[in-house]
Amino acid sequence: KEFNLSPVISKSDLVEAYKWNNQNKTIIHFKDDNCYYLSSGERADITKEDCKSFNQALLEQKWKNFDEMMHEITSIYRVKFNEDSWKLSTCSCCFWLKNYKCNHQIAIAARKKKCNFDSVGMDIPIQSNRKKGRPKNTLSAFLLQPKETQSCDSGPKGIQSNEETDEENLPKRSRIEPEEIQSQTASKSCDKCCSKMTKRRYWACPNKCGKN
Structure with a gap:
């Protein structure tokens, strides 16, 4: 019986990693330990200070209870990347601990040009066609009255203007044709x-x- 010496990355794994990579989450690399850090929650951006605090908390282990420890450990995922064989990279997420592969290691390998998602281009579901009518996100743009779209003396909201003149405050008068002016004079x-x-x-x- 043959055994795989490295995890088998299927097309479904690449598709899921492609979707995760499209979230554009920040990945921070530290050269000291050659590890890559990324946020585990919905937050897309993390800083180097967050990663240093995470490592410091793992060293000090000053947790008061089990829930606090789990919250701290799972707040940031740490990927130990293998430059020689990226499939042998390790990650601290629960999915990797069960399956020895995860979206994070695949996405990092793709960003480092160790692999690509070209082979799964046809497996990515196509978005549905746009429905008829105006999109819901842009309905508010069509609710403006005609007078609201015309220029006015005051500037747009959020912009303070100090270029007001006396001519702007004068009431509008009916236009007098040159012939009428000549007939009057x-x-x-x-x-x-x-x-x-x-x-x-x-x-x-x-x-x-x-x-x-």
């Missing part, structure tokens, strides 16, 4: 009777002396 007298002429479409004498 200019005048003309009739050459025959010297009467003041009026202009509609043309200058006309009230005594009907003729058109000029």
